[in-house]
Amino acid sequence: MNQLSGVKKKDELIFIKKTLKKITNQDLDIEYIEKNYLKILFKLKFKKKIMVAGSQGSGKSSLSKLIKLYLEKFYNKSVVIISMDDFYLSKKQRTQLSKNIHPLFLTRGAPGTHDFELLNRKIMQIFDKEFPVYLPIFDKVTDTRKRTYRKVLKGDVIIFEGWCAGAQPVNQNYLQKNFNNLEKYKDKNFIWRNSYNEYLNEYQKIFSQFNYFIYFQFNQWCHVLDWKYKQELELRDKKNDLALKKYLKEFIQYYEKVSKWMHLKVPKYCNILIKLNAHQKIKSIKLK
Secondary structure (H helix, E strand, O other): OHHHHHHHHHHHHHHHHHHHHHHHOOOOOHHHHHHOHHHHHHHOOOOOEEEEEOOOOOOHHHHHHHHHHHHHHHHOOOEEEEEHHHHEOOHHHHHHHHHHOOHHHHOOOOOOOEOHHHHHHHHHHHHOOOOOEEEEEEEOOOOEEEEEEEEEOOOOEEEEEEOOOOOOOOOHHHHOOOOOHHHHHHOOOOHHHHHHHHHHHHHHHHHOOOOEEEEEEOOOHHHHHHHHHHHHHHHHOOOOOHHHHHHHHHHOHHHHHHHHHHHHHHHHOOOEEEEEOOOOOEEEEEEO
16 A cells, blocks of 8 residues: 555656646756645645635746646546636726726726626636636737637636735725835825725625635745746746836736735635745745
8 A cells, every 4th residue: 555655656746747847847856846746736635616826926827737737637626727817807998997996997907907797607607517617818918808718618626816816805004005106106095005905805705715725925025026027038938128127017016015915914814825935936835
């Protein structure tokens, strides 16, 4: 039995190593994989409603893909990944939102810029096994939703991933502190912040449907810009782009307040806390 267990463990480690190489282009050593990834995956063998959150570039999408492939191969599960990013409102819808509430809602990201009702409906369809389910696809290049859909025919396990998945509303004292120039000069009356915080209240209906929560915690906020910049450079097949870095420095300000709030609060109620170092590597894992 021990020998069989040893063989299965070796097979799993090799599979994880190859899969991560394919997904992230990182060639991680077996000891690191066993210490970190195998520990996480072992806890998820019998989970059906998993939520994964983390800042831009933290690795939440890569982990979600790994969980899916691992559960499908070794436990014969059919796994559906639902990304919050695919449920952003269209540019036309956000334009209307920016006119009705605040100009900052034109930029996707903050709670309120997702199609909450559609997201909730699609999740419930999968939970209730009302297949086929057609999931939207958001194109970040054109900054709007594609006309094509992703067809889902089955799903035993749902992985819901997003940068603010599981976030609770921000308290007023914290909300009204200016963390960056965007808040200081473009949201002087707190209309944008108060509005997205109200939307975040609505999001709790979705978050509460998932009973296992994994959270990637950044070490320092400045690292998030580095991760996002690295991610975008890889997508563009570039080594450097100062104009892009300048744009991203402003872009992540839309996410800063809620991300830092999550950094403070989520470790108290998530099921798996993954602490990252400055280089996106796992520093420690806390299982609850």
